[in-house]
Amino acid sequence: MTDPILSVRDLAIAYRTGRKESVTAVSGVDLDLYEGQSLALVGESGCGKTTLGLGLLRLLPGLGEITSGSLTYRLKDGRRADLLKMKKEQLRRFRWNEAAMVFQGAMNAFNPVIRIVDHFADTLRDHSDGKQRWTKAEVEARAGELLETVRLDPDRVLQSYPHELSGGMKQRALIALAIALDPQVLVLDEPTTALDLLTQRSIVQQLHELRKKFGFTMVFITHDLGLAAELADRVATMYAGRIIETGSARDIFYAPKHPYTAGLINAVMPVKGERPALESIPGYPPSLKAMPDGCAFNPRCAFATAECKQDRVPLELLTDRPLAMHHSVACLHHDQVILRRKENANV
Numbered sequence: 001m002t003d004p005i006l007s008v009r010d011l012a013i014a015y016r017t018g019r020k021e022s023v024t025a026v027s028g029v030d031l032d033l034y035e036g037q038s039l040a041l042v043g044e045s046g047c048g049k050t051t052l053g054l055g056l057l058r059l060l061p062g063l064g065e066i067t068s069g070s071l072t073y074r075l076k077d078g079r080r081a082d083l084l085k086m087k088k089e090q091l092r093r094f095r096w097n098e099a100a101m102v103f104q105g106a107m108n109a110f111n112p113v114i115r116i117v118d119h120f121a122d123t124l125r126d127h128s129d130g131k132q133r134w135t136k137a138e139v140e141a142r143a144g145e146l147l148e149t150v151r152l153d154p155d156r157v158l159q160s161y162p163h164e165l166s167g168g169m170k171q172r173a174l175i176a177l178a179i180a181l182d183p184q185v186l187v188l189d190e191p192t193t194a195l196d197l198l199t200q201r202s203i204v205q206q207l208h209e210l211r212k213k214f215g216f217t218m219v220f221i222t223h224d225l226g227l228a229a230e231l232a233d234r235v236a237t238m239y240a241g242r243i244i245e246t247g248s249a250r251d252i253f254y255a256p257k258h259p260y261t262a263g264l265i266n267a268v269m270p271v272k273g274e275r276p277a278l279e280s281i282p283g284y285p286p287s288l289k290a291m292p293d294g295c296a297f298n299p300r301c302a303f304a305t306a307e308c309k310q311d312r313v314p315l316e317l318l319t320d321r322p323l324a325m326h327h328s329v330a331c332l333h334h335d336q337v338i339l340r341r342k343e344n345a346n347v
């Protein structure tokens with residue numbers, strides 16, 4: 001567990017918004033992902049979760065670009081690769097074969113005029129390492145096996161068009177497609193958001209089973225803390241494009257040290273125990289075009305002092321545990337932060 005599969009240092013991502021204008025959506029991100037871990041990336045809408053997730057796989061849309069930092073991966077063969085130096089062809093093989101993504105809004109991620117089996121054929125042929133040709137029979141066998149793993153009936157699903165499947169079936173099929181080439185890392189962006197509660201539960205259960213079976217490392221993007229608590233070994237909280245706290249699920253849900261993380265937890269109703277009055281976080285996240293000086297959370301923070309308005313606050317290591325299990329926070333007054341709600345039955 002000493003050599004992370006994925007290492008991100010000081011990563012910044014910007015979107016071009018005009019001929020000479022751009023906004024920085026993610027900045028100063030340091031992140032290590034260790035083999036077999038499941039990391040939840042949490043935070044309010046617009047904080048940069050999807051942007052970071054896409055950046056990790058160099059899948060940013062045309063107007064988005066990584067403007068600084070480093071991004072390295074340990075490939076399946078053990079070599080360390082600099083993802084920012086990879087050329088088009090290397091990237092094509094890297095994606096889906098080494099690391100795959102289930103996109104946000106996945107319900108629309110399938111091409112509506114292509115049958116499910118042909119989505120598998122395209123992914124297997126376009127992204128494999130070239131050692132296998134993927135004949136029609138091989139594609140059908142692999143796709144069938146994967147669909148069964150996510151409890152879909154291949155006889156019904158393979159020849160279907162996407163609109164013939166329910167939302168939950170589509171989501172399962174997308175997860176099966178993402179793991180078709182046995183990637184080491186799977187990034188899932190809000191994979192259960194549009195689904196009813198029972199279907200959500202079943203997808204979560206499936207993800208547990210798939211991880212056990214295939215052993216992939218997972219980045220799970222969500223604004224649902226309950227899901228994060230259930231699926232994650234580690235949690236990273238994002239605010240205004242930065243990671244402002246990271247720790248084990250236990251650290252984050254029982255002893256958060258950033259006022260924003262504590263605020264998020266206090267804003268969620270526990271499912272057992274007393275029903276406390278929920279607290280909301282006052283104000284709104286800042287606009288990317290008008291970031292406050294110093295700690296970006298300072299206009300909303302009950303602990304803010306003049307010092308908080310001066311310089312950017314870096315992540316500080318709070319524990320002397322091995323790095324894979326550290327707790328870090330970007331707050332000058334973290335020693336004053338105590339979770340008001342002790343009962344957190346979601347964890």
Ligand SMILES: Nc1ncnc2c1ncn2[C@@H]1O[C@H](COP(=O)(O)OP(=O)(O)OP(=O)(O)O)[C@@H](O)[C@H]1O
Pocket residue numbers: 015016017023025043044045046047048049050051052061063064104223288
């Ligand atoms: N193509 C784009 N062009 C310009 N700005 C963008 C673009 N995509 C995202 N952004 C901006 O980047 C910021 C981060 O967006 P992102 O989609 O990563 O947030 P998010 O945390 O995933 O939000 P949500 O929870 O709503 O999915 C937002 O302020 C958003 O407006």
Ligand code: SF4
Pocket residue numbers: 258259260295296297298299301302303304305308313330331332333334
């Ligand atoms: S650094 Fe200051 S403003 Fe930022 S979260 Fe900590 S106390 Fe609040």
Ligand SMILES: [Mg+2]
Pocket residue numbers: 049050051104189
């Ligand atoms: Mg998003």
